Amino acid sequence: MPQTLYDKLWESHVVRTEADGTALLYIDRHLIHEVTSPQAFEGLKLAGRKPWRASSIVATADHNTPTDHWERGIEDPISREQVETLDANIREVGALAYFPFKDARQGIVHVVGPENGATLPGMTVVCGDSHTSTHGAFACLAHGIGTSEVEHVLATQCLLQKKMKAMLVKVEGEVGLGVTAKDIILAIIGKIGTAGGTGYAIEFAGSAIRALSMEGRMTVCNMAIEAGARVGFVAVDDKTIEYLKDKPFAPKGELWDKAVAYWRTLVSDPGAHFDAVVELDAAAIKPQVTWGTSPEMVTDIEGAVPAPDDFSDPVKRESVARALQYMDLKPGTRIQDIAVDQVFIGSCTNSRIEDLRAAAAVAKGRKKAANVRRVLVVPGSGLVKRQAEAEGLDEIFKAAGFEWREPGCSMCLAMNADRLEPGERCASTSNRNFEGRQGPGGRTHLVSPAMAAAAAVTGHFTDVRNLL
Amino acid sequence: MRPFTIHEGLVAPLDRANVDTDAIIPKQFLKSIKRSGFGPNAFDEWRYLDRGEPGMDNSKRPLNPDFVLNQPRYQGASILLTRDNFGCGSSREHAPWALEDYGFRALIAPSFADIFYNNCFKNGLLPIRLPPAEVDELFAQTYATPGYRLKIDLGAQTVTRPDGKAYSFEVDPFRKECLMNGWDDIGLTLRHAEAIRAFEEKRRAEQPWLFA
Numbered sequence: 001m002p003q004t005l006y007d008k009l010w011e012s013h014v015v016r017t018e019a020d021g022t023a024l025l026y027i028d029r030h031l032i033h034e035v036t037s038p039q040a041f042e043g044l045k046l047a048g049r050k051p052w053r054a055s056s057i058v059a060t061a062d063h064n065t066p067t068d069h070w071e072r073g074i075e076d077p078i079s080r081e082q083v084e085t086l087d088a089n090i091r092e093v094g095a096l097a098y099f100p101f102k103d104a105r106q107g108i109v110h111v112v113g114p115e116n117g118a119t120l121p122g123m124t125v126v127c128g129d130s131h132t133s134t135h136g137a138f139a140c141l142a143h144g145i146g147t148s149e150v151e152h153v154l155a156t157q158c159l160l161q162k163k164m165k166a167m168l169v170k171v172e173g174e175v176g177l178g179v180t181a182k183d184i185i186l187a188i189i190g191k192i193g194t195a196g197g198t199g200y201a202i203e204f205a206g207s208a209i210r211a212l213s214m215e216g217r218m219t220v221c222n223m224a225i226e227a228g229a230r231v232g233f234v235a236v237d238d239k240t241i242e243y244l245k246d247k248p249f250a251p252k253g254e255l256w257d258k259a260v261a262y263w264r265t266l267v268s269d270p271g272a273h274f275d276a277v278v279e280l281d282a283a284a285i286k287p288q289v290t291w292g293t294s295p296e297m298v299t300d301i302e303g304a305v306p307a308p309d310d311f312s313d314p315v316k317r318e319s320v321a322r323a324l325q326y327m328d329l330k331p332g333t334r335i336q337d338i339a340v341d342q343v344f345i346g347s348c349t350n351s352r353i354e355d356l357r358a359a360a361a362v363a364k365g366r367k368k369a370a371n372v373r374r375v376l377v378v379p380g381s382g383l384v385k386r387q388a389e390a391e392g393l394d395e396i397f398k399a400a401g402f403e404w405r406e407p408g409c410s411m412c413l414a415m416n417a418d419r420l421e422p423g424e425r426c427a428s429t430s431n432r433n434f435e436g437r438q439g440p441g442g443r444t445h446l447v448s449p450a451m452a453a454a455a456a457v458t459g460h461f462t463d464v465r466n467l468l
Numbered sequence: 469m470r471p472f473t474i475h476e477g478l479v480a481p482l483d484r485a486n487v488d489t490d491a492i493i494p495k496q497f498l499k500s501i502k503r504s505g506f507g508p509n510a511f512d513e514w515r516y517l518d519r520g521e522p523g524m525d526n527s528k529r530p531l532n533p534d535f536v537l538n539q540p541r542y543q544g545a546s547i548l549l550t551r552d553n554f555g556c557g558s559s560r561e562h563a564p565w566a567l568e569d570y571g572f573r574a575l576i577a578p579s580f581a582d583i584f585y586n587n588c589f590k591n592g593l594l595p596i597r598l599p600p601a602e603v604d605e606l607f608a609q610t611y612a613t614p615g616y617r618l619k620i621d622l623g624a625q626t627v628t629r630p631d632g633k634a635y636s637f638e639v640d641p642f643r644k645e646c647l648m649n650g651w652d653d654i655g656l657t658l659r660h661a662e663a664i665r666a667f668e669e670k671r672r673a674e675q676p677w678l679f680a
Binding site: 015016018019020021022024026028035036038039042043047049052053055063064076078079081082085096120122123128129130132144145146147148149151152155156157158160162164194195198199225228229230249250251255256258259262294315316318319322413414415432434435436437440 | 483484485486488490491494495496498499500501502503513519522523551552553556557558559560561564579581582583586587590591640641642643653654657658660661663664667668671675676677678679680
C-alpha cells in the first residue's frame with residue numbers, strides 16, 4: 001500500500017503500541033533550552049532517574065538572553081538563574097552539543113539545530129517549544145512538547161503519542177517577486193485557520209514548496225503550529241541533501257552515502273492517502289500582513305481591515321471585535337495606511353541569513369522613517385551573525401538606522417529586555433500576534449522580512465514589490 | 469499526579485475562542501525554575517489592572533472588575549467553560565500548571581490545541597471536548613443560574629447538569645486510565661525499558677549516523 005511520508009516517519013519510530021493505538025515513539029534528537037527544561041531536570045533528579053541517552057541532546061540558551069551589552073552578562077537575576085540552571089544541568093548530564101550564552105554558535109534552538117547538521121532527515125526531533133515543527137523542513141517528525149514530556153524523553157528516550165491524521169497542503173505554481181515563504185504560510189493559515197490543522201500532521205508539497213530553499217521551508221514548517229498542527233514537514237529532495245553536506249554533525253564518507261540513500265526514500269508514495277487535502281495557487285499569493293490577535297486574522301498588502309459583521313459565526317464576530325479594539329483599528333482601514341512604531345526582524349521563523357539578505361536588499365540606501373522609534377535586527381545565531389557581517393549586511397542595517405543585535409529569541413516573545421511599550425505597534429517577522437506577546441499592550445502585525453524592512457523605511461505597511 | 473475520577477464543582481464561563489497560552493500565563497512568569505505557584509498569575513494581563521512581574525505580592529494588586537473570573541459569583545470555580553481552540557500557541561506547560569494551581573480540575577470546550585490538550589493530562593487536569601451546541605447550552609445555563617455546578621464522571625465519561633441531563637465525551641482509553649489512577653507516565657514507560665533498548669540497538673545498527 002502506498003505510504004505517506006508521515007506513515008514512514010511514524011512506523012520507523014514505533015517501539016510498541018497500546019491497545020488504543022497510543023504508541024511509544026523513539027526519539028532521535030532532543031533539543032533543550034532554558035525555559036521549559038529546569039522542572040524536567042529537577043523531576044528526573046527527584047525520582048532518582050538518569051537520562052537515557054544524553055548524546056541525543058543539543059542544548060542552547062535563547063529565550064532569556066539579552067541581545068545587547070553581552071559584556072554585562074544577564075542583568076535580570078531571574079533570567080540569569082534560569083540560564084545558569086541550564087548550564088548546571090547540562091554540565092551534570094552531558095550532551096552531544098551545548099551552545100551556552102555567548103558561545104560563538106549560540107542562538108535560537110531551531111536555527112542552531114539545522115545549521116549544525118544536528119537535525120537530519122528521518123529523525124524524530126522534540127523540544128519543549130511549539131516551534132519545533134521547524135525541523136520538519138528536513139523530513140523529520142518534529143514535535144513541540146511540554147515539560148512533563150521533556151522529562152519523559154530524558155528518562156525514556158521515548159514519547160507517548162497517538163498517530164495523527166494526515167493533511168496535504170499543496171501549493172502549486174510560482175510566487176511573484178517579493179512574495180516569500182512567510183507569505184505562503186500566512187496565506188495557508190488565513191485559508192485553513194489557526195485550528196485548521198488541529199489533530200493533523202501536515203505535509204507541505206507542490207511546486208512552490210519545492211522551489212523554496214531549505215530556509216524557506218523551515219519558515220513554512222515553523223508556523224505549522226500556528227495552523228494548529230503540532231508537526232509539519234516537507235519531503236527530501238536534492239536541496240535537503242545539498243544543505244546538509246559537510247555540516248558539523250552530518251555523517252561523512254561512507255556513512256554519508258548510506259544515509260543519503262535512505263533519506264531519498266523519505267517522500268510520500270504516489271497515490272498515498274491523505275485525510276485532508278488543501279490546495280493553494282502560489283501565483284495568487286500577495287505579501288501578507290496580519291491585522292488581528294491571531295495569525296489567521298490576515299490579509300494582503302492591498303487589503304483592508306475587515307469589520308466584525310463580515311463574519312457570520314457569532315464567536316468569530318466577537319473575536320474580531322475584541323481584536324480590533326485591542327489593535328486599535330477601525331474596519332475598512334487600508335493596511336497600507338497603518339503606521340508602525342517599531343520593527344522586529346528576527347525569531348525562529350525569520351532570522352536566518354536569507355531573511356537578513358531580503359531585509360537588507362530593501363534597507364540598502366534607505367533610512368528608517370522618522371516615526372519609527374526602533375528597528376531591531378536580531379540574527380538567529382552566532383553563525384548567522386558572522387555570515388551577515390562577512391557580507392556587509394550589518395553595515396547596511398546600521399546605515400539605515402536599524403539596530404544590529406546579538407542572537408536570541410528577543411522580541412518574538414519579549415522574555416528579555418526587548419519589548420514593545422503599551423500601545424506600540426510593530427511590524428514583526430515573528431510567528432505570533434497574540435495580545436501582549438511582544439510586551440503588555442503591544443500590537444503585533446506579522447509580515448515577511450522584506451515587508452518588515454519596507455515598513456521600517458516608509459513608516460507604515462508598504463507593498464515591498466514597489467521597492468524592489 | 470492527583471488522580472481524577474469524579475468531580476463536582478462550580479463553573480466559570482470564559483466566553484472567548486482561541487485563548488492562547490500567552491494569555492493563560494504571560495512570558496515573564498516563565499522565568500521561574502519551579503513547577504508550582506503559577507495560579508495567582510493565571511490570565512494575568514486580563515485579571516489585573518497593573519502590569520504583573522514575578523515576585524510581586526499578587527494579593528495587593530488591583531483586580532480588573534470586568535474580567536469574568538473576578539466576579540464574586542465565580543469565586544471558587546473548578547470547572548472552566550470556554551470556546552474553540554483553547555490553549556493554542558506556545559507549548560509551555562506553565563499554562564496547565566497555572567490553571568491547576570488556580571483551582572481548576574476540568575476544562576470544557578468544543579476543541580483544544582493539541583500540545584495543551586496533551587499537557588493537561590500530565591497534570592491531573594481533564595480537558596473535555598463537547599459539541600459546540602452542547603457548549604452553547606452550558607454557557608446559557610451558567611449565565612442564567614448563579615452557583616451553577618456540573619458533575620464530571622471520568623469513568624462514565626459524562627458531564628451531568630443540575631437538572632440531570634448528561635452529556636457524553638470521548639477520551640483515549642490509555643489517557644483515561646493514567647488520569648484515573650494518577651499514574652506517572654515515566655514509570656509506566658520504563659516497564660518497557662527492554663523493548664526500548666532492543667529498538668535502539670537495531671536502530672543504531674541500521675542508521676549509525678543517528679548515534680554519532
